[in-house]
Amino acid sequence: MSFLIAKMQPNFAFHPGTNDLTLRASQEALALTRRGKVVSAAATATGKSPEVVRREARDRVAQKGGDPTDDLQVLAESELQLGQYWGQTFRWLLENDVGYAVNLVVSHEGERDKGGTSQQTTLMVHKDALVSYARLFPPMAAAIDRRRMVEGSPQTARGLDDTLVGFGAHCDLTYKALYESTDRERTSYVQFVRQAAPTAKASRLGDLRKYVQARDAAKAALVAAGKAARAAQPPLDAAVWPEDGPSDADLLAAAAEPPERPLQDSTCGERSAPGAQLLPRGWRLTLPEEQHDWVGRALFRRAANGQVVLVSQLRLWWHPPGARPLYTQPPATSHPFFQRPFFLWAPYRMWAYHLRCPTVACGGKLAGAGLYKTVRRVLDRSCWYFMGTEYLECSSCHKKVPGWSQDILRQLDIAHREQFPAVPTYKLSCDRAVIGQMRERTLGNSASRLRAFLVEQHTREWMARSMLYLSVLRKLRAPGAVAVAPLAASLPTMHPVPTVLWLINVYVRDALTRLDETRARVTSVFGDLLKMDSTKKITKKLAGGAAGTAAWVTNVGNEYGQVLMSVLTAAEGDGLRYREAGKAPPKVLYVDRDCCTTVGQCKTSQLFHEWHELVVRLDVWHLMRRFARGVTTDSHQLYGLFMARLSFAIFEWDGEDVSRLKEAKQSEEGRDAQEVKLSAKELARHCRRRTRGAAETERLVQEVLDAFWDVADSMGVPLLDRARMEDIWSTQRRHLDCLQDPAGVELYAKTGELTKGGVRLPVYRCGRGSTSLESFHLHLCRFIPGTSASDVHFQVYLREGLVRWNENQGRAAVEGGERSALRCYSAQLQHSFDQLTQELLGLTLVNTYTLPRECTGELIGVEYLFSQTGAVLQQELSDPDAEEEEAGGEGSDEGFEEEPEEIRLLEHHSALLQSSNLHPPGMEKMEAEEEEEEEDVLGPDGRGGYQHVPDQPLQPADASGLAATIRGPLPPELFDIITSSSTSAGAEAGVTPSTATAAAPPVSRTTAWRHKIQEKERRARDLGDLLLKPAKKVSHFNCRRCGQPKTRAFRHSRYKSETFCFRAEGKGRTVEQWLAEVKGRDGAAPPP
Helix, strand or coil: CHHHHHHHHCCCCCCCCCEEEECCCCCCHHHHHHCHHHHHHHHHHCCHHHHHHHHHHHHHHHCCCCCCCCHHHHHCCEEEEEECCCCCHHHHHHHHHHHHHHHHHHHHHHHHHHHHCCCCCCCHHHHHHHHHHCCCCCHHHHHHHHHHHHHHHHHHHHHHHHEECCCCCCCCCCCHHHHHCCCCCHHHHHHHHHHHCCCCCCCCHHHHHHHHHHHHHHHHHHHHHHHHHHHHHCHHHHHHHHCCCCCCCCCCCCCCCCCCCCCCCHHHHHHHCCHHHHHHHHHHHHHHHHHHHEEEEEEEEECCCCEEEEEECCCEECCCCCCCCCCCCCCCCCCHHHHEEEEEEHHHHHEEEEECCCCCCCEEEEHHHHHHHEEEEECCCCCCEEEEEEEEEEEECCEEEEECCHHHHCCCHHHCCCCCCEEEECCCEEEEEHHHHCCCCCCCCCCCHHHHHHHHHHHHHHHHHHHHHHHHHHHCCCCCCCCCCCCCCCCCCCCCCCCHHHHHHHHHHHHHHHHHHHHHHHCCCCEEEEEEEEEHHHHHHHHHCCCCCCCCEEECCCCCCCEEEEEEEECCCCCCCCCCCCCCCCEEEECCCCCCCCCCCHHHHHHHCCCCCCEEEHHHHHHHHHHCCCCCCCCCCHHHHHHHHHHHHHEEEEEHHHHHHHHHHHHHHCCHHHHHCCCCCHHHHCCCCCCCCCHHHHHHHHHHHHHHHEECCCCEEEEEEEHHCCCCCCHHHHHHHHHCCCCCCEEEEEEEEEEEEEEEEEEEEECCCCCCCCCEEEHHHHHCCCCCEEEHHHHHHHHHHHHHHHHHHHHHHHHHHCCCCCCCHHHHHHHHHHHHHHHCCCCCCEEEEECCCCCCCCCCCCCHHHHHHCCCCCCCCCCCCCCCCCCCCCCCCCCCCCCCCHHHHHHHHHHHCCCCCCHHHHHCCCCCCCCCCCCCCCCCCCCHHHHHHCCCCCCCCCCCCCCCCCCCCHHHHHHHHHCCCCCCCCHCCCCCCCCCCCCCCCHHHHHHHHHHHHHEEEEEHHHHHHCCCCCCCCCCCCCCCCCCCCCCCCCCCECCCEEEEEEHHHHCCHHHHHHHHHHHHHCCCCCC
């Protein structure tokens, strides 16, 4: 708006100390007149046409850097085609001769009001344009209204409300403030003005007298109209809101009527009536007081017969006028500062819908029955707004239905239904934008978080409006006056945000309206490579009467990471069914158990007995986790290396893919082939793997186990528990056939290409295994916010989460790294939108990745659990507006992308690929990333390593003292030294082996710490440059006051948790005095 004003605002000249414009012509205008540049009447009659004037004005606007499409800027540069300033622009006229412009406008408006000029001539079009431009500016409009009032036009008096009196004792007051004041002195002055004799010469007193007389006439007309209406009509509520509504023909005729002309003098007083008198009684009771006046004036009018009716130009959203930009006197109330928008929902009146009675046995036609008796307060993100609707009545059974009922909304088409913004309830309603913030099923997205956000935003909005109102009062307070009285400056209280339980119930109500849609979308996902896995973490969140009835959540996914089915079962894997819907049966199913059997079919094959050609395979990662149970601890130094070797024994990389990637890396980095390093993510993205075969896998796994049987870390802790691992290997050996890739099935899908070093590299997505379901299990727990949920809430959260998860995974699988700016999760809305864009534009603007089909009726989630247990899922919710106790209640949430656990094992594969044969671990020369070491804590003598000293006065449970190990891969040079002898380094350091029968004598912390330092020095001598990077020195045991170590050598003493620093505290007292003081506080006797 400021930009437009800068382009249009003339430079007005005002009388000193007033807001009245100077009517005299400027020197430039007088000079123009003296030079004789006055156009004759003949020239004016042959002036330019309106089209030519606008075209030339647009050209001038463009030359000056403005916007030629803006009508207001074009008006400013339009040329006059009449009068003595013919050819000058409108803006020039208002800057140089306001008096002449006022005369032109007043003369033209008078002719228009009288109707004497009915023909739309070229000259009248020019004058209309000048009037439109002049009326844009309040000072100019005030000058025009003053002139019209002087000439006897009382309807323009209200345009002078903000005009200053400008003389006498009340010179600082506006006309309106003086007239409406209840002060005795001011009312007496107004009475004096009424009785003042008129003068022939124009004066400020004469203008004020005419304003007062015009206001008196308007007030008298209003009183007379009210008396006539009460005498001729029944009471307001009965007359305004009849039981019978308009017919369809009446609505269509009303919609075709032209816009109403402005009311004439006879109705100007009626328009000034308080808006609250126009409201229905029920609306007055449910709307706050600050909404009464503006809603009544905006939505209702009084007809010629005195009856109050809705305005003919209906629309959905109505916005309040709000507070004025500038106040010259204190506002009477705070109402303008706290007004809220109003939403009117009347589909029958607005769009002439043919609606039917929702009663199944009736089906009669619905007709208008007035307005619904109450309005709803709607919760928005930063404030509240209000909503009203029409009442509809069946012509057959006479049942009445409000316009926002679900029975009515379902009869509307999707385009009009989406115009309805709220989820209505009995007392309050919630905007769908607020509920939409709870649909993203991610970590931390709970109703408690949403309510905290709403409370903060509502408080901020209420405080901002209150500050604006109070700042106006402070600025207009007279100097030296006392503070504003509390009643005069009262603020409306902030309406509280509803409870967490109310938000959850409204969210569930909204989700239940899409019940069939979400079920159809979940059951419309298919795949060739299926994965089945179960988890029990989420079952702990099932609360209420269903708590403890579910043991597992079983999920079936496809190769894209989408979930085909998710059910809660009383026993794992029992009863899951996949219904075929015109799709080819899947080829492979990956499971975490029940993959094979010695006799007959396995349990999984029996479960899907309809698919005779289905191949069941065991997920490799689940098998490797079984081997991990034979490791002493997963924090062992060699754990990562062992798991990587195990994975390398099962899979082999495609040689062509690896060579292509090496070539691209070598070309990009300019290194030799031997120096090129392939990262784990690059291998997983651009290279394919395949299984080696059962026989080869068995041989290589045995070699891996043989190489690691007797391997220990630097502290002498062995990696493998031999007895346990031998038992695991003997049991899992039979599953090696279940790991192999099925013949003729393509497990990799090419999702794109990229160029690196001039080489085109394909981008693959692997469909093998059930790793994607493991990722889904992590997010599945986040679908249910909080720690528990009832069965209905659990079911809604689960189903909504599945729909959004499948859509996100489908988008990621199709688009790869590219992301569309458009995203929609509503299948019905998206389908209707695509139909319209295809029919009219021939385009598909929003893609869908889970096209819903006909619902198959499969049981999902809690429904399946209750079918097993015989319970019934109650979907009838309690009243969310009933009285309830307050419930307790984006850091960023974790997203849908994460690094699978299997990817981390590939960190070792780049080194393993350098050689064609598998060597024992002692012969491998590979590089591994070093984890950041622990911060080193200085000891009593200032040397590091003190953080490793255990504080255990008694013998530890582990006699070897080797329970503490260091996580992370081990460099190969250290590995060679560690495995070069059968004895561990810990034995050389004086640590008793775990097989010792007698307990070692306890040592002090200092002795153990010195042993640690000696061991580190020995390792430094043996390894030399191969030693890991030096530990960082930190100052955990340095004195904060003097910066020296807290030791006796640096004159520090310690008693319990307190330390004495001689340098900081030694002035004036000794260590003995400090010790006596500390012990005295503790109640101990001082030393003798």
